[in-house]
Amino acid sequence: MTKTTGITWAAASARRFERQFLAMPARTDTSVADVAAAMLGVHAQVLSAAELSVGLRADGVTRADVRGALWPAASPTAPPPPPSSPPSPSLVKTHGPRGTVHLLPARDLPMWCAALPAVPHGTAAPSADVRLTEEQARQVVTAIAAALDGAFLTIDELGEEVVARTGPWAGDLVMPAFQTMWPRWRQVMHRAGQCGALSFGPNRGRRVTYTRPPHFTPLPPEEASRLLVRRYLYAYGPAPPRHFARWLAAPPAWATARFAELAAAGEIEEVRFEGTPAWVTVGDTAFPDAPERHELVRGVRLLPYFDAYVIAAQPRELLFPGAAYRRALAGGQAGNFPVLLVDGVVAGVWHQRRRGRRTTVTVEPLVPLTARGERELAERVEGVGAVLEAEAELVIGEVTVGAHA
Template identity: 35%
Template sequence: MAVEKVSWGQALAWRLRRQYVAEASPGLLATASRLVGLHAQVASTAELIAAVRTPSYALGDTAAALWTDRTLVRTWGMRGTLHLFPAEELPLLVAAFAQRQFPKLTPAWERYHGITGADLRRVTDVIGEVLPGRVLTREELSAEVLRVVRKPAVEKAMRSGWGQIFKPAAAGGLLCSGPDRDRNVTFTDPRGWLPDAPWDSQPDEHTAMAAVIGRFLDTYGPATHTDFSRWWGIDPAAARRLFADHADVIVEVDLDGIASWLTPAGLDAMLQTDPQDAGGVWLLPGFDPYVIAPVGNRVHTVPEGYLDRVSRAAGWISPVLVVDGVVRGVWGHELKNSTLTVTVEPFEKVSAATKAAVTSAAARYGELFGADVQVSWATAD
């Protein structure tokens, strides 16, 4: 069977639409579902990622969904970073996370983190024993674990601000975020916190991984196994094996000479996609998924010489100006005295039409903050 060819123009138009950038999302949960979670390592960015895609969204909707309605859940997800997931999808994701629940527990890993793999597994088991039915602060949960695992190295790891020692429990469905208490984060048991989630019909690991790979490709494709490895948080060899194991649900495409993958339904839709549909101007917030995945495609989405302005030190992803599917600048905002000042730093000189479109895009942020908007332009490089 011949491999179908698709162009970068089609790919960009497809992603913009599928990621609810060029197409409006019907609601918060639809946005979180389509993106396979809202990146929430910085809490405010999760709100903006949702808001810029969801016309009905108002600031505070994520908090209500998390702590009142419990239709969203916050936990460590892809790449070991915090995400907000639809509560009803957590059982499926947990089944898929089993594939990468524990890091590669090499001697180098143990030396760096100061604990053994056996200790990490024991801590994870104890969390699963002490957390059900309770909402505990980090200090309270650490104290409970340390009553059982009495090791100075484990205590030091549990006091660390990075949370590495808690992530396997999150991946195993033993831990998720609870509501803050006196400005302290808390943890709780997902099954108790989300009793209406379909835990009884949780799929097996193979079925769950097939669903996750399909959803990744349907939102961020066409993509390679290496793209998936970076997004999911595993090494490329493991991702290659996963793609081979799930060859029945994916199909190879030629993306301007790059062997990539889509789902069969995604390919049918992409072949009907007009590259001109990538046209438009958007202001996307920090850590936006359009920039994060696939990382391997940034050569086509970020002009040469500007990547360090977009992907900055310590993994910080800047808010970006996107024009016709390509990042053409970065931006920031400041709210003061009921005025929201949006400052755009274009990489190159932009047209009057683009400037007018940016003013329209900035108005959405003004709506969110209930503020008048002023757009300021820095001198292009």
């Protein structure tokens, strides 16, 4: 490892790969929550993709292990708990960065549930006849937390509880959604998730359930925001404030102010990254030596929908070079396609279609693969099958499935 202030894309990529368990899978004594913490949250809009994001980074981890960390009481491998002490989850599925569904380590909720509500909103408020007042929003979040404490409720069951605990106004059908109308209270579900009042439970058949995550004491908001910046820079730095803002869907000016506060406090320091100013946590300026950099990123890897590395690693034009920028992004947005990485950059897309215990993985490379690369790709596809507890078959050809919404 060398210390430098003139950091290249190759050096940053190698260190990010190492810290993200992409260079070498996590050891068997590394918990699922540890992997999720290193990623700074696992995007879980598609749960099977979240299971892959974790499983492909950890030896021997399958989707059952991820679900067992989320819902240990529902895990078929978990020992029956004493009646008075149900097992606590080490992972929580809830609304995380960008308001989207993530798997977050339960131990990190004091940071997330203080930092996320402190991020200014950039979206326009609903019209006056739809939106909740601030007092009504607080009442709904309190009602959600009380209703879900120790319970697993479907959306309809939760709605009945919220209306009973607040008033008929919460159940007014005023929100247009998916060719129907939703009740007024649902506009703050993401807020309830981000402040620790709501998380997702295991499905009841095909119906989603909700529960309350383990109780915790949030950090002071200012402390939580500064900690989140430092955690981000450790995982994905070097980075300027605008990259942090893009990852978090925060106003750039707000992010710039947070960076300035940490710089003034001596907690982060400025470096040169690809010739432009960027930041790392103070003293964290060691990067892999040139020969080691190649070894850390060399080879092929498959990353699923919305993988944290694909979304957070910047600059995006260097991660998605040439044809990859046109093929593997959706209007400049990362994550909408599962991607093939070759030597650390996006070089293709892929898709898997499952039928029972078998899954077909179609990979569309955008660069020629060597014989060694094709053999390694076949091994990676086997790894996808292992995580999903399926027998996987590789097909190299065009991916005809469009971008995920």
